[in-house]
Amino acid sequence: MNSLSKTSKQLIQLHVNGETHDAVVRSADTLLIALREQLGLTGAKRGCENGDCGACSVLINGKPSHSCLSLAVEVIDQPITTIEGLMDSPVSKAFVDNWAIQCGYCTPGFIVNCHSLITTHPDANDELIEEWLQSNICRCTGYEEIREAVHTLLASGQTENE
Amino acid sequence: MIAFDFKYIKPTTAKEASKLFLNAKQKGNKAMFYSGGTEIITLARVNQLQTDMVIDIKGIPECNVLEIRGNELVIGSTVSLNDIAKSKLFPLLGDTVQRIADHTSRNKITIGGNLNSELIYKEGILPLLVADAKVKLAKGLEQRIVSLESIFKKQLELETGEFLVQIIVDKSYLDHPHMAKKRTKISKVGYPVVSVAALVKECQIQIAFSGVCQYPFRSFKLESVLNDTKVPVMERIGTAMQHLPEDVVDDIQGTKAYRTFVLRNVLKDILEELELTK
Amino acid sequence: MTNKVFTTVGKPEQRIDAVEKSTGKVRYVGDYSVPGLMHAKLVTSTQAHAKITSIDTTEAWKVPGVRAIVTGEVFPYHIGPILADRPPLAFEKVRYYGEPVAIIVADHEYQAKLATTKVKVEYDPLPIVNSVQQAFQADAPLVHENAGSYTKIISNVYPKTGTNIGSHIKIRKGNFEDEWENCEETITANYSFNLSDHVALETRSTRVEINPRGKVIVHSCSQSPFTIKKVLNQFFNVEVGNVLVHIPMIGGAFGGKGTVQLEPLAYLASKSVGGKLVKLEMDREEDMITSPCRVGLDATVQLGATKEGKLVAGKYTYLLDSGAYTDQAAGITRAAAIDCTGPYDIPNVWCDSYCVYTNHPFATSFRGYGHPELTFAVERTMDQLAKQLQIDPIQLRIINGIKPGHTTPTQTVLTANNIGDIEKCINRAKELIQWDEGQKMVSGKNKVRSKGISMFWKTSTTATNAEAGAILTFEADGSVNLNCAAIELGQGTKTILGQILAEKLGMGMDKIHVTMETNTQYDPHQWRTVASSSTFLAGRAVIAAADHAITQLKKTAATVLKCSPDDLDIGGGKVYLKPDPAFGVDIKEIALGYTYPSGHSIDGQVVGIGKHIQRHLTPMDEETGFGKPGPWWSVGVQAVEVEMDTRDFTYTILKGVTVLDGGTIINPKTAQQQMRGGMYMGLSYATSEKFIFDEHGVVQNTGLRNYPMLRYGEQPAQYLVDFIESPAADGPFGARGIGEYGVIGAPACLANSLSYALDVALNQLPLTPESIWEASRGSEE
The missing domain is CATH 3.30.390.50 (CO dehydrogenase flavoprotein, C-terminal domain)
Structure with a gap:
């Protein structure tokens, strides 16, 4: 059982990008807040804090998750991957090569989600891609270049970290 | 950002969870059972919900079950909507929950959380109602299994300190048209x-x-x-x-x-x- | 100029910000944190129109960490970009749901937020103005009791005391009244839609500190750094030179970050805690409701034509719902009048464009600045007129398309240089949408496919003295830093300016270092990054700066090479002799001045400076609108093909087409990004976006959960973009602006295609299955 008192902040450990980090959090702090304010990992963005936009997406246990919809204290025993942990993902390069980036604010969330998609489903069809990527809002591109990036990746078979 | 503070506890047995809840209540504090937590977090952020304590029931093994046991499909209340859909054990339930919220959220939203939602929709309950599902509820040392229909009156009517542990569906319902x-x-x-x-x-x-x-x-x-x-x-x-x-x-x-x-x-x-x- | 083969201009050079953005390492303004940073949160109005009778902060002060609470009486004055009618913090009364009433400053954000819930504001409700039609009625409640007494910040704004009119712009060209009577064919139609939101993914955010020397240091995600300086000077008496504004890269803006709202609030917050660094970041709900949104519109369009379809007279009544304050809606009212006809040659034009106060959240600029709105009304009318005349909608548009030699509604004479070729655009769009295969066909049980088209135009309504500047500093390796205050919002402006410079200097893009952030202390003044003006204004400034640098390079090289500067040319990192390019000096040898073997040195660092200011623009005449409002008009055509389920009125967008004449296209890929993204935004707006108000003027959908936008997969399955490049003689390498244009025609062509599919006039937005069902029911009854 892990118990944290109501008002005081607590020292917890978060397992992020293969490293264990100390963080001092309130029980009410979401993972998003802890990553940004305690670990300085600001790639996950505060787009809505309501699970609607996907800008804060990270991987928890390899699965895409809105980091605004988990408490930091809730995920202390689970591996977390943020955009900062995906520096060599072929997804990033595909987004650059396919012009899928404009303002860049939604980009980390999209890349994290796409990374999980193509590693979990290297044979994803359009229906599955749509199901997954509808979790993220991009207000600049109109999604076409993002679609092209994902299709290019899947077609190239380059779906694992090299 | 959630402005108010609350205590977070993650018990490992149903008995303990129930006890924590009742103890809090006795002290005049408000406690909530916390499964996926997505609705609690979002409502707390906009001050539409207040609580002194959340009791995360994801640490309770019984709540994490998803399997066929004999003639029954048993679904733990903390199983995520995506895991239910992916299992393909109950295609109608899978089809229904796969349209709740968005894919990423469905990794966090649980079937128990959906059934206990404050919103009017609770779509996860639809296949369970038509499949004459039963539910296992826990309160203190007591556990009871009742038909879902008998306790669902516009919302789940649970006793104070009682929570949903499992959903049980007769196997014969799983592959009806x-x-x-x-x-x-x-x-x-x-x-x-x-x-x-x-x-x-x-x-x-x-x-x-x-x-x-x-x-x-x-x-x-x-x-x-x-x-x-x-x-x-x-x-x-x-x-x-x-x-x-x-x-x-x-x-x-x-x-x-x-x-x-x-x-x-x-x-x-x-x-x-x-x-x-x- | 156009015969020259460009090396960089016209090439799909990769965006210079893409790699960094793909790693999540770009720090937007809200990503910065430092111990001691204080947090401000707003108490906002729960009423749309009410007197504030009391504000009780007793309980809020008890929250640990609270250091200051600021209320409206601290600054009981009005500010605004065009008409100063808005108190930064409401005092005496509130005029919209979500209006800032108080600021809490605390050590931590959660403390400030908790304290906001404990401030008790008592209101005495006032009657609500809940629509522009209601606002216009003679006995309507007044949102502002003395609108006419507010200070005008720029000309061309005409508020009227005793009404809800914040401004009224008139166009009187030719003789509408007489000609209307003589028209063989006439049509009158009405259109409307509610206010909506930008929803840039990055919510508005700022931080401000006042240092002991009185310098006000602002970090913000603003499109208008120099306007922040102006506002803090004009209304808060801080010397312009004492306001230092820093703008990092911005997470989308779409016009919504062009006006100044948060910075004065954060300034008041910082002042309340002795100048400490205070951050104010909007939650999504606040960003949508408390911060300014997009205008609503009620439009009536009357067109009169000959039997053959030649337009003779047009009358346009635009009631813009500006919400509680005029902000940029006053400018949009003017812009909508300037281009009221759409890209058509109409000799007799009458337009009344009103900026109307309501008790809705206040509106500001939104990509297109009134043009997607007016284009919807105009282009729907054109389709309905075509139907009435039994003329093909494209043919009707070609007959009336505006051309050099014609005049605009403000009577600006068009030339081959200041307007694109609309006929070429529509012919190309016609091919791409395969118009000749038929506008409508049955595609299955209860399914029809249909096509719709719209033309559009827009000028860049900048200030008449809008300007930009650029400074180039050369590095020891011969590469060049480009400093310019154009803001990178995602539109790619920094890449474009880099390409313009690379072209001028004959260098590769790898030798150009564009400063991504803007710092008003180092960067030359630029008007603002709005109105699709940066490529034109800043591009011209970069060319001037490059010419200045080239002069210096040639002078030094001429000394070194013992020849005349006129003998020299520049390229490939060298200054070389024109007749013998092998003979020259590397730029790196002279970038920091030239040093002879003896040690003697000459000339010093090459520093290029350049600037460009609009010329010959004028304000509009109050009675007729006569004037020259913008330097050029980009024109274009958009089309969609949809598949509609005629039973349940759901539909999918199969194909989207955008053809634009924006002059020379500097980078075809970033231009394509702008067109596709713009069209997506227009389609998303047209399909699903609007604020929903209850009878008390309270917004019912304040977050993204209940504000549907098109998501992945809901964009057109095919997204075709093409450009016609009629060069603008005075644009950089012949370029005009393009940033806003992709959005403009999208709502109209979607509505045209859906209307055609069902043979029902769809004249309201958004076009949800429910609203289409409603309209079809209405037409059956």
């Missing part, structure tokens, strides 16, 4: 204007609705009207509309008139398709 249909205002990601789950058991359509009234429902009266195959489909639908348990919802997702229009179309599609399977 079935259909789930959801219509939203426009985008696929969105609350339902109308959401319906139906299956065919012994040549009879069993059907439940969300988005139509202020709570999800299954109505035997309505089913008997819809199953009266002597009457033409559109006439049956017309009669069925008069047997809705209450007025059709009229809100920003859709007016009453529009929801009624959509419901008629959805019912027509479901009847036409499922009657072919009889």
Whole structure:
């Protein structure tokens, strides 16, 4: 059982990008807040804090998750991957090569989600891609270049970290 | 950001969870059972919910079960919607929960959380209602198994300190001909204007609705009207509309008139398709 | 100029910000944190129109960490970009739901937020103005009792005391009244839609500190750094030179970050805690409701034509719902009048464009600045007129398309240089949408496919003295830093300016270092990054700066090479002799001045400076609108093909086409990004976006959960973009602006295609299945 008192902040450990980090959090702090304010990992963005936009997406246990919809204290025993942990993902390069980036604010969330998609489903069809990527809002591109990036990746078979 | 503070506890047994809840209550504190937590977090952020303590029940092994046991499918209350869909154990339930919120959220939203939602939709309950599901509830040392229908009166009516541990579905229901249909205002990601789950058991359509009234429902009266195959489909639908348990919802997702229009179309599609399977 | 083969201009050079953005390492303004940073949160109005009778902060002060609470009486004055009618913090009364009433400053954000819930504000409700039609009625409640007494910040704004009119712009060209009577064919139609929101993914955010020397240091995600300086000077008496504004890269803006709202609030917050660094970041709900949104519109369009379809007279009544304050809606009212006809040659034009106060959240600029709105009304009318005349909608548009030699509604004479070729655009769009295969066909049970088209135009309504500057500093390796205050919002402006410079200097893009952030202390003044003006204004400034640098390089090289500067040319990192390019000096040898073997040195660092200011623009005449409002008009055509389920009125967008004449296209890929993204935004707006108000003027959909936008997969399955490049003689390498244009025609062509599919006039937005069902029911009855 892990118990944290109501008002005081607590020292917890978060397992992020293969490293264990100390963080001092309130029980009410979401993972998003802890990553940004305690670990300085600001790639996950505060787009809505309501699970609607996907800008804060990270991987928890390899699965895409809105980091605004988990408490930091809730995920202390689970591996977390943020955009900062995906520096060599072929997804990033595909987004650059396919012009899928404009303002860049939604980009980390999209890349994290796409990374999980193509590693979990290297044979994803359009229906599955749509199901997954509808979790993220991009207000600049109109999604076409993002679609092209994902299709290019899947077609190239380059779906694992090299 | 959630402005107020609360205590977070993650017990490992149902007994402990229940005790924590009752102890808090005794001290005049408000506690909440916390499963996926998505709704608690979002409502707390906008100050529409207050609590002194959340009791995360994801550490309780019984709540994490998803398997066939003998003649029954057992679904733990903290199983995520995506895990249910991915398991393909109960295709109608999978089809229905796969249209709740968005894919990423469904990694966090649990079936127990959806059934206990404060919103009017609770779409996850529709397949369970039509499959005559049972639920296992825990309170202190006590556990009871009851039919879902018996405790679902517009919402789950649980005793203080009691919580949903598992959902149990008779295996025979899992592969009946079935259909789930959801219509939203426009985008696929969105609350339902109308959401319906139906299956065919012994040549009879069993059907439940969300988005139509202020709570999800299954109505035997309505089913008997819809199953009266002597009457033409559109006439049956017309009669069925008069047997809705209450007025059709009229809100920003859709007016009453529009929801009624959509419901008629959805019912027509479901009847036409499922009657072919009889 | 156009015959020259460009080396960089016209090439799809990769965006210079893409790699960094793909790693999540870009720090947007809200990503910065430092110990001691204080947090401000707003108490906002729960009423749309009410007197504030009391504000009780007793309980809020008890929250640990609270250091200051600021209320409206601290600054009981009005500010605004065009008409100063808005108190930064409401005092005496509130005029919209979500209006800032108080600021809490605390050590931590959660403390400030908790304290906001404990401030008790008592209101005495006032009657609500809940629509522009209601606002216009003679006995309507007044949102502002003395609108006419507010200070005008720029000309061309005409508020009227005793009404809800914040401004009224008139166009009187030719003789509408007489000609209307003589028209063989006439049509009158009405259109409307509610306010909506930008929803840039990055919510508005700022931080401000006041240092002991009185310098006000602002970090913000603003499109208008120099306007922040102006506002803090004009209304808060801080010397312009004492305001230092820093703008990092911005997470989308779409016009919504062009006006100044948060910075004065954060300034007041910082002042309340002795100048400490205070951050104010909007939650999504606040960003949508408390911060300014997009205008609503009620439009009536009357067109009169000959039997053959030649337009003779047009009358346009635009009632813009500006919400509680005029902000940029006053400018949009003017812009809508300037281009009221759409890209058509109409000799007799009458337009009344009103900026109307309501008790809705206030509106500001939105990509297109009134043009997607007016284009919807105009282009729907054109389709309905075509139907009435039994003329093909494209043919009707070609007959009336505006051309050089014609005049605009403000009577600006068009030339081959200041307007693109609309006929070429529509012919190309016609091919791409395969118009000749038929506008409508049955595609399955209850399914029809249909096509719709719209033309559009827009000028860049900048200030008449809008300007930009650029400074180039050369590095020891011969590469060049480009400093310019154009803001990178995602539109790619920094890449474009880099390409313009690379072209001028004959260098590769790898030798150009564009400063991504803007710092008003180092960067030359630029008007603002709005109105699709940066490529034109800043591009011209970069060219001037490059010419300045080239002069210096040639002078030094001429000394070194013992020849005349006129003998020299520049390229490939060298200054070389024109007749013998092998003979020259590397730029790196002279970038920091030239040093002879003896040690003697000459000339020093090459520093290029350049600037460009609009010329010959004028304000509009109050009675007729006569004037020259913008330097050029980009024109274009958009089309969609949809598949509609005629039973349940759901539909999918199969194909989207955009053809634009924006002059020379500097980078075809970033231009394509702008067109596709713009069209997506227009389609999303047209399909699903609007604020929903209850009878008390309270917004019912304040977050993204209930504000549907098109998501992945809901964009057109095919997204075709093409450009016609009629060069603008005075644009950089012949370029005009393009940033806003992709959005403009999208709502109109979607509505045209859906209307055609069902043979029902769809004249309201958004076009949800429910609203289409409603309209079809209405037409049956």
